[in-house]
Amino acid sequence: MLETRNLDKSFGAVHVTRDVSLKLERGERRVILGPNGAGKTTLFNQLVGELTPDSGSVHLAGEDVTALPVANRARRGLSRSYQKNTLFDGLTVEENLGLAAAVHTDNATRLWHDSLTRPEVREIVDDVAEQVNLMPYLHATVSEVSYGVRRQLEVGVALATRPLVLLMDEPTSGVGPEMSKGFHELLNNLPRDLTMLIIEHDMDLAFDVADTITVLNYGEVVFDGLPEAARGSKLLKEIYLGSWEDA
Amino acid sequence: MFRHNALRYTVLVLLASGALFQAFTAEYFGLEILTEILILAILVLALDIVAGFGGMVSLCHGALMGVGAYAYALFSTKAGVAPPVAMGGAVAVTGAAAWVIGAIGSRSHGIYFIMATLAFGQMAYSYVFQSPVFGGDDGLGGISRLDLSLVGIDLTDSRSFALFCLAILGAVYGASVLILRSGLGRSLTGVMHNEQRMRALGLTVWRVKADVFGLSGMIAGLAGTLAAQHIMYISPGLLSWTVSGEALVVVILGGLGTLVGPLVGAVAFVVLKHEVSALTSYWHLVVGVILIGVVMSRANGIFGWVESHSGAWIERRLSDATRDPEPEEAVSDA
Ligand SMILES: Nc1ncnc2c1ncn2[C@@H]1O[C@H](COP(=O)(O)OP(=O)(O)O)[C@@H](O)[C@H]1O
Ligand SMILES: [Mg+2]
Numbered sequence: 113m114l115e116t117r118n119l120d121k122s123f124g125a126v127h128v129t130r131d132v133s134l135k136l137e138r139g140e141r142r143v144i145l146g147p148n149g150a151g152k153t154t155l156f157n158q159l160v161g162e163l164t165p166d167s168g169s170v171h172l173a174g175e176d177v178t179a180l181p182v183a184n185r186a187r188r189g190l191s192r193s194y195q196k197n198t199l200f201d202g203l204t205v206e207e208n209l210g211l212a213a214a215v216h217t218d219n220a221t222r223l224w225h226d227s228l229t230r231p232e233v234r235e236i237v238d239d240v241a242e243q244v245n246l247m248p249y250l251h252a253t254v255s256e257v258s259y260g261v262r263r264q265l266e267v268g269v270a271l272a273t274r275p276l277v278l279l280m281d282e283p284t285s286g287v288g289p290e291m292s293k294g295f296h297e298l299l300n301n302l303p304r305d306l307t308m309l310i311i312e313h314d315m316d317l318a319f320d321v322a323d324t325i326t327v328l329n330y331g332e333v334v335f336d337g338l339p340e341a342a343r344g345s346k347l348l349k350e351i352y353l354g355s356w357e358d359a
Numbered sequence: 360m361f362r363h364n365a366l367r368y369t370v371l372v373l374l375a376s377g378a379l380f381q382a383f384t385a386e387y388f389g390l391e392i393l394t395e396i397l398i399l400a401i402l403v404l405a406l407d408i409v410a411g412f413g414g415m416v417s418l419c420h421g422a423l424m425g426v427g428a429y430a431y432a433l434f435s436t437k438a439g440v441a442p443p444v445a446m447g448g449a450v451a452v453t454g455a456a457a458w459v460i461g462a463i464g465s466r467s468h469g470i471y472f473i474m475a476t477l478a479f480g481q482m483a484y485s486y487v488f489q490s491p492v493f494g495g496d497d498g499l500g501g502i503s504r505l506d507l508s509l510v511g512i513d514l515t516d517s518r519s520f521a522l523f524c525l526a527i528l529g530a531v532y533g534a535s536v537l538i539l540r541s542g543l544g545r546s547l548t549g550v551m552h553n554e555q556r557m558r559a560l561g562l563t564v565w566r567v568k569a570d571v572f573g574l575s576g577m578i579a580g581l582a583g584t585l586a587a588q589h590i591m592y593i594s595p596g597l598l599s600w601t602v603s604g605e606a607l608v609v610v611i612l613g614g615l616g617t618l619v620g621p622l623v624g625a626v627a628f629v630v631l632k633h634e635v636s637a638l639t640s641y642w643h644l645v646v647g648v649i650l651i652g653v654v655m656s657r658a659n660g661i662f663g664w665v666e667s668h669s670g671a672w673i674e675r676r677l678s679d680a681t682r683d684p685e686p687e688e689a690v691s692d693a
Contacts, residue, residue, distance in 0.1 A: 160559060162555075162559070182558045182559055183558050183559075183560075183561050183562055183563050183564070184561075186558075186559055186560055186561030187561040191559075191560070192559060198553060198555060198556045198559075199553065199556070200549055200552040200553050200556065201552060201553075202552055203360060203548070203549075203552060207360055207545070210545070211545065211546065211549040211557070211560065212560045214542050214545065214546065215546075215557075215560045215561045215562050216560075216561070219542040220542050220543070220545075220546040220562055220567075221542060221543050221546065221562075221563075221566065221567060221570070222541060222542040222543060223538065223541045223542070223543050223570075223574075224541065225541065225542065226540045226541060226542070226545075227541070227542030227545050227546075228545065230542075269556070269560070273560050273561060
C-alpha cells in the first residue's frame with residue numbers, strides 16, 4: 113500500500129534519512145519507534161511530499177508518487193496528522209472536519225453550494241466525530257477546547273479525508289497517560305482495512321496497536337519486524353536504555 | 360467563516376433604510392454623495408472577500424475597478440456595444456485580469472503579495488495613462504448610462520441612478536455571502552487559517568486563490584462600470600494606487616472580514632470626506648488620525664469594536680439575569 117525504496121535525505125552535514133526502505137501492506141498498522149531526532153518526522157515529510165528526498169522513491173498503492181506534489185498525494189489517499197497541532201484555529205471543530213471532508217467529496221472548490229451542509233460532508237463529519245470522540249465539541253472553536261481534544265481533532269481532520277493510508281506523528285504527545293490509553297483504544301476501533309503508520313514515543317503504548325514495528329536510529333532502520341521480536345531485541349534495549357530514558 | 364448574527368442583520372437593515380430614505384428625500388448633492396458611497400461599498404465588499412476571508416491584501420482593487428470602467432467605456436462608446444452587454448463584457452474582462460493576478464500572486468504572502476498586486480495595478484495605470492486608445496491623460500468622455508426605459512426607469516435621473524446602484528449593491532452583498540458560504544469560499548478561509556494543512560488535505564491552493572480573486576475582480580469591475588456611468592467621464596486617476604489604498608483604509612476602518620463593517624466604513628469615509636473637506640482642506644489628516652485611533656484601539660475597525668463590545672454587554676446582561684446568589688456566597692466563604 114505504501115512503500116519507500118532507499119530513501120535518503122541530508123540537511124547539510126546532517127544525514128537524517130539513511131537508505132530507508134519500508135513496505136506496508138493494506139490494513140497493516142506499523143509503529144515507528146526511535147529516540148528524539150532520529151528522523152521520524154522528516155521521514156513523514158518525505159512520504160507526504162512536504163520534503164523532497166535526495167534519492168530514493170515513495171510508492172502509494174503501487175504507483176511512484178515521488179514527483180507528485182503534496183495535494184496530489186493527499187487526493188490519492190495519503191493523509192497525515194502533525195506532531196505539533198496544525199489546525200484551523202479560529203474555526204469550530206465541525207468546520208475543521210468539514211474542510212477536510214469537503215476536499216475528499218469534491219465540494220471544496222464548488223461555487224454553487226455550501227460545502228458544510230452537503231449530506232456527504234455531514235456524514236463524514238459525524239462519522240469522524242464519533243470515531244475520535246469529538247461529538248460534544250462540534251460547535252466549539254479550536255481555541256475553546258482543551259489540548260487533549262485538539263490532539264484528537266488533529267487526527268480527526270486527517271481521518272476526514274477518508275484516507276487509504278493514515279500517518280500519525282506522535283498523536284498522543286503531550287497528553288496524560290489516561291487519555292493516551294483511551295486514544296489507543298480508539299485507534300483499535302478504526303476500520304481494519306485502513307493502513308496506518310504511527311510515530312510513537314512510548315514503547316508500551318506502541319505495542320497496544322502495532323502489527324509491526326520499525327525502529328529508527330540516526331535516520332537508519334535498525335529494526336523491522338513483529339512486536340514480539342522487538343520486545344526481545346537487544347539492540348532495541350540498548351537504544352531504549354541509551355537515550356529514551358531521558359526523553 | 361462568515362456568519363450573520365443579530366447585530367449584523369440590525370446594521371444591515373439600518374444601512375438599507377438609511378440609504379432608501381436618502382435616495383427618496385435627498386436633493387442632487389445628497390444623491391451624488393449617496394451614489395459615491397454605494398459604488399465605494401461595492402468595491403470594498405470585493406476587497407473584503409479576498410483580504411478579510413483569504414488573507415490576500417490587495418493593492419490593485421482600485422486598478423481593477425478602473426479596468427472595469429475603461430472596458431465599459433470602450434465597449435459602449437468606441438465599439439458601439441449596447442450598454443448592458445458592455446457591462447457584462449467589462450465585468451468578464453476584469454474578472455479574467457484578476458484571475459491571472461490571483462494565480463500569479465498565489466505563491467506569495469503578506470507584504471510580497473501586497474507588492475505584487477501594487478505592481479500589477481501600476482502597470483495597468485501607466486498603460487492606460489500612455490495609450491491613445493484610452494484617451495491617455497485626457498481620459499474618455501461621452502459615456503452613456505444603461506437604458507432602462509423599457510421598464511419605465513430613466514437612469515439619467517440622479518435619484519433613479521442612486522436606487523439602481525443600491526439595488527446592485529444589495530445583489531452584490533447577497534452574492535458575497537453566497538461566495539463565502541460556498542465550498543470555494545470556505546476553502547479560502549481554510550487557506551487563510553492554515554495553508555499548509557489545506558494542501559495536506561488535498562486542496563489545490565493556487566486555484567482556490569485565483570478563482571476567488573477572479574470573482575472579487577468581477578465585483579470590482581462591476582463597481583467600475585457604475586463609476587463610469589455615474590460621472591460619464593473617466594480618467595486614468597481612477598486606476599491610481601491611491602484608490603486601492605483608500606479602499607483598503609475603508610475596509611480596515613469598517614472591520615476586516617465582516618462584510619458589514621466595510622459597508623459602515625464606506626459610509627463613514629465618504630461622509631467624513633465631504634463634511635471635513637467643507638471645513639478644512641486637510642481632510643486626509645483627519646481620516647488618518649481616525650484610522651490611527653481605530654488601529655491603536657486593537658478593535659477590528661468601527662464595526663468590530665461595536666461587535667465585541669455589544670457581545671460583552673449582552674453576555675453581562677445574560678449573566679446578571681441568570682446569576683445564582685448561592686455559589687457566590689460559597690466563593691466568598693472559601
Ligand atoms: N528543515 C530542517 N533543516 C535542518 N535540519 C532539520 C530540519 N528538519 C529536521 N532537521 C533535523 O533532522 C533531525 C531529525 O529530526 P526529526 O525528523 O524531527 O526527528 P524526530 O521526529 O525523530 O524526533 C534532527 O536532528 C533535526 O534537527
Ligand atoms: Mg518528530
